[in-house]
Each structure stands twice: as C-alpha cells, then as structure tokens.
Amino acid sequence: MQYFDNYLQSKGGYDYTNAKRNELMKAQGFKEMPFTKTGTTIVGVLFDGGVVMAADTRATAGSIVADKNCEKLHTLAPNIWAAGAGTAADLHHQCAHFNAKLKLQRLNLNRQSRVNEVITKLTSKLFPYRGQIGVALIIGGVDCNGPQLASVSPHGNYVYHPFQSMGSGSLAALGILEAKFQDGLTKQQAIDLAIEAIEAGIFHDMGSGSNVDVVAITKEGVDYRRNIRQYNAKSHQKQIPYPFPINNTPALRKYEFNFEKQELTEVGQEMEIIE
Amino acid sequence: MSGIFEYNGGSIVGMKGKNCIAMACDRRFGQQMSTITTNYQKVFKIQDNILLALSGLNTDIHTFYALMEKEINLYNLKENRKMKPTTFANLVASALYERRFGPFFVTPIVAGLENGKPILATYDSIGCKSDLDDFQVGGTGGNYIYGACEAFFKPDMNPEELEEVIGQSLVSGCDRDALSGWGGVVYVLTEQKLTVKILKTKQT
Numbered sequence: 001m002q003y004f005d006n007y008l009q010s011k012g013g014y015d016y017t018n019a020k021r022n023e024l025m026k027a028q029g030f031k032e033m034p035f036t037k038t039g040t041t042i043v044g045v046l047f048d049g050g051v052v053m054a055a056d057t058r059a060t061a062g063s064i065v066a067d068k069n070c071e072k073l074h075t076l077a078p079n080i081w082a083a084g085a086g087t088a089a090d091l092h093h094q095c096a097h098f099n100a101k102l103k104l105q106r107l108n109l110n111r112q113s114r115v116n117e118v119i120t121k122l123t124s125k126l127f128p129y130r131g132q133i134g135v136a137l138i139i140g141g142v143d144c145n146g147p148q149l150a151s152v153s154p155h156g157n158y159v160y161h162p163f164q165s166m167g168s169g170s171l172a173a174l175g176i177l178e179a180k181f182q183d184g185l186t187k188q189q190a191i192d193l194a195i196e197a198i199e200a201g202i203f204h205d206m207g208s209g210s211n212v213d214v215v216a217i218t219k220e221g222v223d224y225r226r227n228i229r230q231y232n233a234k235s236h237q238k239q240i241p242y243p244f245p246i247n248n249t250p251a252l253r254k255y256e257f258n259f260e261k262q263e264l265t266e267v268g269q270e271m272e273i274i275e
Numbered sequence: 276m277s278g279i280f281e282y283n284g285g286s287i288v289g290m291k292g293k294n295c296i297a298m299a300c301d302r303r304f305g306q307q308m309s310t311i312t313t314n315y316q317k318v319f320k321i322q323d324n325i326l327l328a329l330s331g332l333n334t335d336i337h338t339f340y341a342l343m344e345k346e347i348n349l350y351n352l353k354e355n356r357k358m359k360p361t362t363f364a365n366l367v368a369s370a371l372y373e374r375r376f377g378p379f380f381v382t383p384i385v386a387g388l389e390n391g392k393p394i395l396a397t398y399d400s401i402g403c404k405s406d407l408d409d410f411q412v413g414g415t416g417g418n419y420i421y422g423a424c425e426a427f428f429k430p431d432m433n434p435e436e437l438e439e440v441i442g443q444s445l446v447s448g449c450d451r452d453a454l455s456g457w458g459g460v461v462y463v464l465t466e467q468k469l470t471v472k473i474l475k476t477k478q479t
Contacts, residue, residue: 018378022378067405089403092368249438249442250474252473255471256471
C-alpha cells in the first residue's frame, strides 16, 4: 500500500484522497465555501503588427471582494500572454504549469513557442476534465505566423477572432468592441479601445472593478502596463488615526521566544497581568 | 446544517508592520452551536521566521499543519538549510491545489520575515495565493475583522503598536461573530524574537 501511494505521488497530478469524504459531507447537507473567482472583464484586440490584451483587477469570493488588485494577465511564453477569467486558483496554477511546460519545450527544441501550440495543449488538458477546471482564457501572442488572438473556454472549445472578451463583464465589453473595432488599428488605438472596453465592464458589472492592466505584444517585444488606469483609489485619508496606548489590551499571559538563544521566557513582572 | 467552514468556527488575521509581522487568532473550538474547548491552537510556528495560521474545519487544520510540518522537515533534511518564507508560501499553494477536486476545508494565512521584509499570503481552500495586501483575514469572523482592520491599520507600525492594533481588530471582529471568540492569541514576529500574548476577552 505504501508502495502504491509513493508511486501515485511520484506520478504527479491531482490527489483525490479527500474526495470521498467531501462527497459524504455534501450529501449530509454541508455547503462548501465559494472558491475565489475572478468575476472579471478581460478583452483582446488584434491590431496591425500585434495584439493587445487588457483585464480588470478584482477577485471575488461570493459577494466579498477578496483581492482589490490581483493580476489577471499571465505570461505563458516571452511572446505569448494569457488573460484569465474563472476560478482564480485554477488560472494561476494552470498558467504556471503551461509556462513551465513551454519553457522546457523551448529548451529542448530551441524554437520560439507558437500560439496554436498553446491552444492545442490547453484544450487537450481541459477537455478530459469536463469543464471542472474553471479556466476561461484569452490567449494572444506574436509568433512566426504573425499576431494571433484566440479564446479558450473551460470545456475545451477555442475560437480565433480579431477581438474577444470573456468573464462576467464580457457582454458590457463586447458592446464597446462590436461598435468601435475595425481592421488595421494602430497600437495606441487598440490600447485605447481595450481600456474603454474594460471600463465598460468595471462600471456595469459587479464582478469586475478596481484598476485596468494592459499588455501590448508585438514582434519587437512586450509592453506591460500594470494599473494603467486607476478608478478606485481611496479618495479620503483618515484625518485622525486611532492611536492605541501600548499594553492597552489586557493580557492573561505573555511569552517571548528569542531566536538567537533559542529559549522561551515568560514575560510577566513588568506588565499588569489580570487573573 | 450550515457550511463546512462554519462547523467548527474560528477567525484568524495577519498584519504587516515595519520589519515585523503579526498574526492573531481566537481560541474557540466548537461543534456548530456548542463550544468544546477554549484553548485550540490555530497558529503554528513552522520555522523561526515563518508562521502558519489556519481556519476552517478543525480536523483539516490539524491534518494540513501536520502535512506542512512533514514537508518542511523533509526539506531541511534534504537541502540542509532553512526554507525561505516565499518558498513556503508557494508550497502551501501547491499543496492546496494538488487537492483541487477533494480540497482541505482550510483557509491558511502564511506570515514570514525574509531579510527583514514582511511576507503575508492568504489562500482560498484550493490554493489561490493572494500576497499583495497589508493585512489578511480568514475564518467565520473574517469579514467583520476586515472592517476593523480597514479602520485601525496604518502602514509601517513598530512591533508594540502592531500588537495593539491587531489585537483590537481581532477582538472587535470576533465580538460580532457567534462562532469565534473565547479568547485571543497575538503572535508578533521580528528578526530577533517571537512574542506570544494571550488576550483576555469577553467570555462568550
């Protein structure tokens, strides 16, 4: 049995040891805590010579904002970036996994990574999991076949189109893109269009908010602007701080562990200890 | 039957200071509406400069802590050196994501000091790491503590101030949560020492 466990451990992949216990708990009526989702508005716009991708920066857990300034634009390769919507943990770990996989491949083959390679690998991974891995990605990059933009859905479907939007704010963003997109945009025009589309998502969708991140990829390189627009900076500063007097909170006991001496002492005599 | 995360109750909070970092937790261990003990440990010292706080289902708190102890001990034996806090933070994320389809019902907070710089990371139950904020909360009373933290926190506090602020945030937050409380413990980590203060709170 130990041998079998070690074999599975070395194979890698997911660990299902808790799955049966969790199913039993769910059957008894317990509800799970919601995973951090990215809510999100993400867009991609193809222009003459490259591709622009933009995202908002809010991560939600249920209706609470879990992270006010998270990063949704991930590097998959030096010339290929992904914008992600869906379950935040899946996005982060899958993107990190593909980044490493592509890097190994580049080291082995000594060739630049291609966008269609990324799409194939991703969809091959996602389809067997039947949509349980909740990643909805917009992949954009410039390779030997020119600039390309595609979106991948959690079930493993992919679509190539000159402009894309995904996430809960995608419909708001799509309105702007459908109205204002044209072929042959310049880089600055594409960036402005992408920012406008994200703005629509931020203001009209509750799952999206905070700031806008933008990345523009061309054959020459990558231009990443973190927080290019900030709409929700704190408008007021606390006038009067709340100064608590030191040792204000009553304590029962207090201990100190000194690292150099590696010894634990009880601090008692100097401060008022309440019995 | 409410949520799995509400079965045992408990709250944790972590806060960054100037070259120091603090963690606080309540002490209640309950089973839905009953309280079993009032001295349950939820913050663990993984290494001299790393603290791990766990909230959620207590059996998974215990199991996950044991798993992390095992990982860090094996690391120390194999690499013959201490683990960096940022490395440990990534280890926790990977360990949680490995169980993506059968997760541990815990929401950890990792606090550490790397070359004097405070590191604070929080995760959802499947390993989404969030490490850019100055304070993080977890547990059933977490949302109430958020409010207190937003009001009381100021950047670059020294260890004594930080101990007060985090203690007050924890106590204020837990007062509004029926499933947390029955005491509080505040851990303040600096380069030289770790101070542990057991707070006196309302006994309800």
